[in-house]
Structures are given as structure tokens and as C-alpha cells.
Amino acid sequence: MNVVVCIKQVPDPNSPGQLDPSTHLLKRDGELVLDPGDEFGVEAGLQLVEKHGGQVTVVSMGPERGLDAVRKALAMGAAKGVLISDDSLRGSDALTTAKVLAAAIRKQDFDVVITATESTDGYTGVVPQMIAGLLDIPAVTFAKSVSVEGDKLTAQRQTETGIEVVEATLPVVLSVTAGVNEPRYPSLKGIMGAKQKPLDRPGPADLNLEDVGGASTGQRITAIDSAPERAAGEIIKDEGEAAKRIVDFLADKKVI
Amino acid sequence: MAVAKTWVFADIVDGTPVGAALELLTKARSLGGTVEAVAFSPQAESAAALLGEYGATTLHAGTDAAYGELLLGGPAADAMAVLAEQHHPDLILFASTYLGRDVAGRLAAKLDVPVIGNGLELSANGQVSVGTSIFGATRNVTTVFEDRKPAIVLVRPKSFAAESGGGGPATVSAVSASIDDKHRGAKLIERRSEASSGPKLEEAPVVISGGRGLGEPKNFEVLEQLASLVGGAVGASRAVVDAGWVPYSMQVGQTGKTVKPAIYIAVGISGAMQHTVGMKGAKTIVAINRDADAPIFKLADLGVVGDAMKILPQVIEQIKARKG
Ligand SMILES: Cc1cc2nc3c(=O)[nH]c(=O)nc-3n(C[C@H](O)[C@H](O)[C@H](O)COP(=O)(O)OP(=O)(O)OC[C@H]3O[C@@H](n4cnc5c(N)ncnc54)[C@H](O)[C@@H]3O)c2cc1C
Numbered sequence: 286m287n288v289v290v291c292i293k294q295v296p297d298p299n300s301p302g303q304l305d306p307s308t309h310l311l312k313r314d315g316e317l318v319l320d321p322g323d324e325f326g327v328e329a330g331l332q333l334v335e336k337h338g339g340q341v342t343v344v345s346m347g348p349e350r351g352l353d354a355v356r357k358a359l360a361m362g363a364a365k366g367v368l369i370s371d372d373s374l375r376g377s378d379a380l381t382t383a384k385v386l387a388a389a390i391r392k393q394d395f396d397v398v399i400t401a402t403e404s405t406d407g408y409t410g411v412v413p414q415m416i417a418g419l420l421d422i423p424a425v426t427f428a429k430s431v432s433v434e435g436d437k438l439t440a441q442r443q444t445e446t447g448i449e450v451v452e453a454t455l456p457v458v459l460s461v462t463a464g465v466n467e468p469r470y471p472s473l474k475g476i477m478g479a480k481q482k483p484l485d486r487p488g489p490a491d492l493n494l495e496d497v498g499g500a501s502t503g504q505r506i507t508a509i510d511s512a513p514e515r516a517a518g519e520i521i522k523d524e525g526e527a528a529k530r531i532v533d534f535l536a537d538k539k540v541i
Numbered sequence: 542m543a544v545a546k547t548w549v550f551a552d553i554v555d556g557t558p559v560g561a562a563l564e565l566l567t568k569a570r571s572l573g574g575t576v577e578a579v580a581f582s583p584q585a586e587s588a589a590a591l592l593g594e595y596g597a598t599t600l601h602a603g604t605d606a607a608y609g610e611l612l613l614g615g616p617a618a619d620a621m622a623v624l625a626e627q628h629h630p631d632l633i634l635f636a637s638t639y640l641g642r643d644v645a646g647r648l649a650a651k652l653d654v655p656v657i658g659n660g661l662e663l664s665a666n667g668q669v670s671v672g673t674s675i676f677g678a679t680r681n682v683t684t685v686f687e688d689r690k691p692a693i694v695l696v697r698p699k700s701f702a703a704e705s706g707g708g709g710p711a712t713v714s715a716v717s718a719s720i721d722d723k724h725r726g727a728k729l730i731e732r733r734s735e736a737s738s739g740p741k742l743e744e745a746p747v748v749i750s751g752g753r754g755l756g757e758p759k760n761f762e763v764l765e766q767l768a769s770l771v772g773g774a775v776g777a778s779r780a781v782v783d784a785g786w787v788p789y790s791m792q793v794g795q796t797g798k799t800v801k802p803a804i805y806i807a808v809g810i811s812g813a814m815q816h817t818v819g820m821k822g823a824k825t826i827v828a829i830n831r832d833a834d835a836p837i838f839k840l841a842d843l844g845v846v847g848d849a850m851k852i853l854p855q856v857i858e859q860i861k862a863r864k865g
């Protein structure tokens with residue numbers, strides 16, 4: 286069973302991002318990491334191939350520096366990496382991103398395509414469903430647990446009110462939530478071995494992608510403003526009186 | 542691009558449209574032009590009255606029994622693509638529910654049009670323009686759609702209030718597109734509800750949320766007690782949902798629910814931006830945290846620096862005493 290995992294490199298979620306005021310693109314000068322959400326995807330893929338055989342290929346679209354994220358996934362155990370970087374793809378929207386990823390995925394052997402439910406930086410959360418639409422296969426989204434038997438994938442997926450158990454015939458796109466598993470740390474051996482693993486660097490032309498990219502996205506940012514801040518409130522330190530203060534406050538607001 | 546026709550995708554649960562669909566219909570009425578709803582469920586027709594009341598003149602309803610058993614993303618997007626080519630909506634609104642996201646992404650890929658996600662504001666003066674917020678709601682971004690139609694927007698629930706427009710039932714127009722066999726392999730086997738007793742998190746006037754600072758899962762019982770005393774619902778941060786203390790349906794934040802209660806009480810929650818985007822809209826915020834530097838205090842109308850598990854039981858005792 287072969288698995289493709291889509292991974293993205295994002296600004297470290299622990300240090301808040303910034304937009305370039307003139308280009309409206311995300312500044313990528315700070316620390317970049319493999320999206321923590323995608324670590325769950327890589328782990329889910331590795332667990333599937335460990336159980337059923339086959340291999341994990343990771344696919345990423347992003348700037349040259351994205352190689353670090355691909356290498357991390359290779360160090361975790363993926364067999365092959367594909368990175369699509371091209372200046373024409375800067376500022377791509379979700380659909381363009383999905384078109385590029387789908388084109389790269391089509392060139393791989395796959396039974397399952399894994400993504401996270403949303404990226405930590407952009408969090409549009411529609412790339413997985415778009416990839417599924419472009420590949421014309423089912424999407425099982427927001428999976429909290431996954432198993433495969435024969436050509437059937439079964440997952441428990443999250444919904445607003447609880448859990449759905451769903452089933453789909455392979456091939457499928459699977460988006461996994463945080464907490465679906467415990468992503469492994471790359472071992473020293475894994476890190477050393479990653480350098481020898483195959484790395485494919487197709488350009489848009491190799492993927493037969495003309496006419497995609499930032500300029501053709503059909504949407505345009507017209508303004509970025511600071512959100513109004515809430516006015517500062519009253520902060521007290523508990524010295525035995527805090528409970529009373531809270532109760533008075535709630536009474537004042539007519540909650541009790 | 543003026544908006545002559547807006548569609549609202551209505552997620553139907555047990556024969557009733559979800560609240561977020563009514564919010565979108567309310568907003569759609571204010572954009573001018575015709576407002577119509579689209580729904581896929583064997584019981585879709587029973588939603589016509591409510592959808593009409595909130596503004597839909599027509600309900601495009603897919604009522605094939607299979608819509609109740611299949612994963613809807615594929616078949617609903619296929620059917621909507623066909624419908625859109627027949628009826629030419631300028632704008633299609635989806636609530637960012639699980640189903641809304643599944644259908645919107647796929648539909649956009651089929652129609653080859655962009656999607657704007659995480660919408661919080663919407664206007665249509667010549668161009669459809671969508672307001673979103675990024676970086677933990679510290680920055681507001683406005684994006685407009687250029688020439689391609691229809692514009693597809695995913696809007697976060699609770700962005701607009703739902704208000705009845707007093708309309709009569711929507712005229713039901715049957716969606717005739719048949720479901721392609723390729724979609725029949727992806728189906729729903731079972732649905733398990735995690736709903737708890739008391740008011741729903743999204744609707745409760747008071748929400749009391751707990752985070753890692755509660756120390757252990759058992760301490761959520763104290764929040765439950767307080768909630769039942771004040772008619773509130775209990776929410777949670779993702780840290781404790783991921784740790785398995787409470788079900789995901791209680792999570793507030795970017796990847797959880799958006800709540801806008803009259804009072805939000807954050808207990809042992811640090812106030813990471815991914816949490817605060819889900820509760821910033823509360824009218825009044827109370828925070829209890831041991832760490833005086835916790836970012837949650839920047840939002841609090843009343844902030845208490847102290848040990849939650851010491852303070853909360855006293856709060857409960859005193860409320861009980863006052864109630865007599
Ligand atoms: C892509 C992405 C999406 C995310 N989505 C969400 C989301 O939807 N919702 C969400 O909540 N988070 C989300 N997060 C996670 C978020 O970044 C934080 O990690 C999380 O909110 C932290 O939860 P917490 O405040 O409970 O825990 P912590 O950050 O560990 O904070 C615990 C707090 O409790 C206080 N405390 C400890 N003991 C006591 C005591 N005895 N009494 C009082 N206070 C005490 C501490 O001072 C601390 O401030 C997301 C993260 C990412 C990367």
C-alpha cells in the first residue's frame with residue numbers, strides 16, 4: 286500500500302507570523318518548521334505502510350527552504366520526497382496549491398493521500414477536499430483514527446456533535462486531525478539516512494501546469510488593518526476575596 | 542460584480558437546517574438580489590419552511606435517500622456544479638462546518654473558481670468582499686473576488702446573527718442530478734453523539750471553559766457544577782481535548798467552536814491566539830489563571846490571578862448561598 290503525504294513548511298507557530306505590508310505575502314524570514322499538523326499526517330502514513338507494506342512519499346509545494354521540512358519527513362521514515370518550488374507559484378491560493386499538489390500526486394503510486402485538516406499558517410482548510418475533487422476520489426476528512434482492510438479504509442471522523450464512523454473504497458484522500466497519533470521523532474540514523482533518499486524537484490512545466498500561480502487566483506487582498514483591541518479590564522490577585530468578587534461580578538451582569 | 546443571486550448551502554441535521562445556515566440567509570438578504578438555498582438530505586423538503594422564513598425564495602433540494610447514507614462532499618459538489626451551470630448564482634455561501642468545508646472545496650475545484658475561507662464579514666458593493674482575521678484576530682484582512690463566478694465563501698458560524706425575515710416557505714425545486722456510482726463507495730456507517738446535557742455550547746448565554754490549568758480531568762466536574770448553577774455550558778481548550786480529558790465537541794477556538802456568549806469564563810487557560818479567536822466575541826470575559834502574565838488577561842474584563850481549584854469551589858458555595 287502506497288501513501289502520499291502532503292506536507293507544508295510554516296512559520297514556527299510559537300512565534301507569531303507577519304505579513305509583508307507591500308506584497309501581502311507571509312514573511313518567511315523567521316524560523317520555519319514542518320507544520321505540526323502535518324507531522325500527524327506523516328506519522329499516520331508511516332503507520333499504514335508499516336502495517337500493510339509499501340512506502341510513504343511526501344509532497345510539498347513551497348519555497349526552496351521547504352527542503353528542510355521534506356528532509357524532516359524523510360528522517361521520520363518517508364521513502365521519497367517531492368518538492369515543487371517555483372517563483373510563479375508565490376502567493377498561490379488554495380485552488381492553485383491543490384492543482385499543483387494533485388498534479389504531483391498523479392505521478393506517484395498511491396492508495397491513500399494524507400493531509401492535515403488545515404495548515405497552521407493559512408488554515409483555509411479546503412486544500413484536501415480540492416485535491417480529492419481534482420483526483421476525482423472520495424475525501425474522508427477530519428479523521429481521528431484510521432484503519433485499512435483490503436481495499437476499504439475505515440475512519441472515525443470528528444463532527445460538530447460527535448463522531449461519525451465512515452468507510453471508503455481506496456484510493457481516498459484522508460485528512461487527519463491533531464492528536465490522531467503520537468508523531469515520532471527522527472532518530473539519528475533516520476536523519477543520516479534521509480540524505481541518501483530520493484528527492485524529486487519537478488517544475489510546473491514537468492507537471493504540465495501552465496497558467497497557474499499567484500497571478501491567476503481570481504482574488505485580491507485590498508486591506509489589512511489592526512483589529513480593535515478590547516479595553517483593559519480589572520485584574521485582581523486572589524487573597525481570599527476573589528471568589529466574592531467573581532460572584533458580585535456575575536450578579537452585576539445578572540447571571541445570578 | 543454585482544450580486545444578483547446568492548445561494549446558501551444548508552446543512553440539514555435531522556430534517557432541520559443548522560443555525561449557521563440561517564445566519565447566512567439573514568446576511569444574504571442584506572446583499573440585495575435573489576436568495577436561494579441548496580440542501581441535500583432525504584428530509585430536505587421539511588426544511589423549506591424555516592429556510593423560507595429566513596430568506597430563501599427557492600430551495601434546491603436533493604432528496605435521494607442515498608444522500609442520507611453517503612459522504613456528501615462528492616455527490617453534493619457534483620450536483621451543485623450542474624445546478625450552478627443552469628442557474629448562474631453570483632455568490633455561494635457555506636458555513637465552515639465539517640460538511641460545508643467538504644462540499645465547498647470540491648465544488649470550487651469542479652467549477653475552477655477560488656474560495657475564500659474563514660469569512661467573518663461580507664459585503665457586495667460592486668465586488669464581493671470578505672473580511673477575515675489572521676494572527677489570532679489581531680489583524681483584519683479584506684479580500685475581494687475578481688472576475689470569476691460564482692464567488693465561493695466559507696463563513697465561520699456566529700459571524701452574523703440569525704433573524705427571521707418573515708418569508709413564507711421556500712418553493713422546493715427538485716435537484717434531478719443522479720449520484721454517480723463512484724461516490725457510492727464512501728459512506729456513513731454510524732453516528733455517535735457526544736452532546737452533553739444543558740444548553741448547547743454555541744447557544745449558551747454563559748460559557749465556562751477549562752484548560753490545562755485545571756490539573757486533571759476530574760476537575761471539569763467543578764465547571765459542570767458552576768455551569769448548571771448559572772444555566773451555562775462547559776467548553777475547553779484544545780490542550781485538554783487533545784489530552785483526551787473531554788470530547789472534541791467542547792473545544793473552543795480556531796479549530797473548534799466559535800462562541801459569543803454574554804459571559805465567557807476562562808479557567809486555567811493561557812489564552813493562546815488559536816483559543817481566543819473562538820471566544821473574543823464574548824460580551825464579557827472573566828479569566829482565572831495562576832500566572833499574572835498569561836495572555837488571557839489582556840482580554841479579560843475581570844481577571845483573577847490565583848489557583849482555580851481553590852477559587853471555583855468558593856464561587857459555587859457562595860452562589861448556592863445567595864440562591865438560598
Ligand atoms: C493549528 C492550531 C490550531 C489550534 N486550535 C486551537 C483551538 O481551536 N482551541 C484551543 O484552545 N487551542 C488551539 N490550539 C492550541 C493553542 O495554541 C494552545 O496550545 C492551547 O489553547 C493551550 O491550552 P491551555 O490554555 O489549556 O494550556 P496551557 O497553554 O498549558 O495553559 C494552561 C494555563 O493554566 C494556568 N494554570 C496552571 N495551573 C493553574 C491553576 N491551579 N489555577 C489557575 N490557572 C492555572 C497556567 O498559568 C497556564 O496559563 C491550536 C494550535 C494550533 C497550532
Ligand SMILES: Nc1ncnc2c1ncn2[C@@H]1O[C@H](COP(=O)(O)O)[C@@H](O)[C@H]1O
Pocket residue numbers: 291292293320322323326344345346347379382386399400401402403404405407408409410411412413
Ligand atoms: N503548499 C503545500 N504543500 C503541501 N501540502 C499542502 C500545502 N498547502 C496545504 N497543504 C496540505 O493541505 C492541508 C490543509 O491546508 P489548507 O487548506 O491550506 O489549510 C495542509 O495541512 C497540508 O497537509
